[in-house]
Amino acid sequence: MTQPVSSNLTPRDNRPREQVAVFSIAQYSFVISAASIQEIRSTDSLGGTVVELDRPVLRKVRHIVERDARSYYVVSGYEHFQLPPSRPTTVLILRHAPVAVLVDRIEEMAEMRTLLALPQSFRGEERTWYRGLTVLDRKVLPVANPLGFLTAEELRQLEEQNPGLLQTAATARHERERV
Numbered sequence: 001m002t003q004p005v006s007s008n009l010t011p012r013d014n015r016p017r018e019q020v021a022v023f024s025i026a027q028y029s030f031v032i033s034a035a036s037i038q039e040i041r042s043t044d045s046l047g048g049t050v051v052e053l054d055r056p057v058l059r060k061v062r063h064i065v066e067r068d069a070r071s072y073y074v075v076s077g078y079e080h081f082q083l084p085p086s087r088p089t090t091v092l093i094l095r096h097a098p099v100a101v102l103v104d105r106i107e108e109m110a111e112m113r114t115l116l117a118l119p120q121s122f123r124g125e126e127r128t129w130y131r132g133l134t135v136l137d138r139k140v141l142p143v144a145n146p147l148g149f150l151t152a153e154e155l156r157q158l159e160e161q162n163p164g165l166l167q168t169a170a171t172a173r174h175e176r177e178r179v
Contacts, residue, residue, distance in 0.1 A: 018113075019035065019110075019111060020032060020109070020110050020111070020134075020136075020143070021034050021037060021040070021106055021109055021110075022107040022110055022136065022141070023077075023092065023105065024103065024104050024107055025078050026086045029107060030142055031112060031134055032143070032144040036094055036096065036146035037092050037093070037094060038093045039093040041090070041091045042089060042091075043090065043091055043102070046091055047067060048065050048066050050063050051066070053162055055161045055162060057158060057161045058150075058154055060080045061076075061154075062074070062076070067093070072093060072099055072100040073150060073158060074100050075100070075102065075149045076102050077104075078102075080101070081129065087104065088102035090103050090106055091103075094146050097150065099146075099149045112136065114135055115131065115132045115134055115143060116134065117132055117133075119133075128151060129142075129145060130142045130145055131145045
């Protein structure tokens with residue numbers, strides 16, 4: 001006689017999972033998809049060439065950095081999120097945008113299982129800044145939209161005021177390497 005099989009297994013959590021980086025600016029924490037980050041560097045070991053913009057049109061962008069034959073607009077995280085000034089020590093170089101974001105530090109790498117829609121009270125430009133909200137370690141955190149650090153319109157403005165600057169930085173680097 002066989003005994004009935006009883007399962008004490010808990011149901012599997014089939015929610016989609018996403019690897020994320022939790023970063024902070026001032027005393028505020030944010031989440032960003034790890035897949036959207038090309039590289040995380042210390043500001044001290046960034047390397048490459050940093051060029052100051054001749055005509056900054058956005059308060060949050062004053063420099064570009066050229067690394068590995070690619071150029072990135074450097075976005076101040078505290079200016080972008082309109083937070084009190086801080087001392088960034090880390091740079092998030094984004095994968096699918098010409099953007100490097102200055103943040104204070106990386107708190108941890110984590111796994112996000114829930115992405116909640118932004119509440120309707122988010123009515124202004126923050127709807128572009130965030131993909132939504134998530135809960136990690138019993139804290140509700142905003143999930144940064146990597147394409148929200150510089151919108152298509154802001155990229156157009158930067159290029160208009162500094163024509164060809166991203167390409168000029170890359171060309172200058174190649175010229176130095178040939179010498």
